[in-house]
Amino acid sequence: MSSLKVTLNGERTTIPIDPSWRLLRALREGAGLTGTKEGCSTGACGACTVLLDGQPVYSCLLPAPTAAGSEITTIEGLAGADGRPHPLQQAFVDHGAIQCGFCIPGMLMSAYAYVRDAVEPDEASVREALGGNICRCTGYVKIVDAVLEAAREGTSRGGMLQ
Numbered sequence: 001m002s003s004l005k006v007t008l009n010g011e012r013t014t015i016p017i018d019p020s021w022r023l024l025r026a027l028r029e030g031a032g033l034t035g036t037k038e039g040c041s042t043g044a045c046g047a048c049t050v051l052l053d054g055q056p057v058y059s060c061l062l063p064a065p066t067a068a069g070s071e072i073t074t075i076e077g078l079a080g081a082d083g084r085p086h087p088l089q090q091a092f093v094d095h096g097a098i099q100c101g102f103c104i105p106g107m108l109m110s111a112y113a114y115v116r117d118a119v120e121p122d123e124a125s126v127r128e129a130l131g132g133n134i135c136r137c138t139g140y141v142k143i144v145d146a147v148l149e150a151a152r153e154g155t156s157r158g159g160m161l162q
């Protein structure tokens, strides 16, 4: 075994890994954070999406050692310290945008980056931002509605995700 030093959900962390692992396995097995899901393992579904230095990446494709020294945010890092859901998570709940839930952690990480950066949110740009995250259940409409509402509320308040 080897180790991977990162900042994980805001805390400096050393994760035990095998150097052959991808980041997804390091998070799930090394760090015990199983919120990030494994779908295709080939970069096709987005279930494994996390933020690496603020940008969405497919953690199933990234060799774990290449993440050394980076900041990683997973779904476990979205909720507030008081345990309340993040406003973006709440928007998904309010819109009924979750069915089986398997895609949702990855979907939320891509959506988080979109909402954080959106200047003039609209449906087309939401769909583009979520284009790498596949959902087999919801038909996407409620997901897009939730993200759009969160983005519009965020920009009107000067950034709800700061």
Ligand code: FES
Residues within 6 Å of the ligand: 037, 038, 039, 040, 041, 042, 043, 044, 045, 046, 047, 048, 049, 058, 059, 060, 061
């Ligand atoms: S599990 Fe990584 S893209 Fe599907």
Ligand code: FES
Residues within 6 Å of the ligand: 097, 098, 099, 100, 101, 102, 103, 104, 134, 135, 136, 137, 138
């Ligand atoms: S809610 Fe089931 S795959 Fe998206």
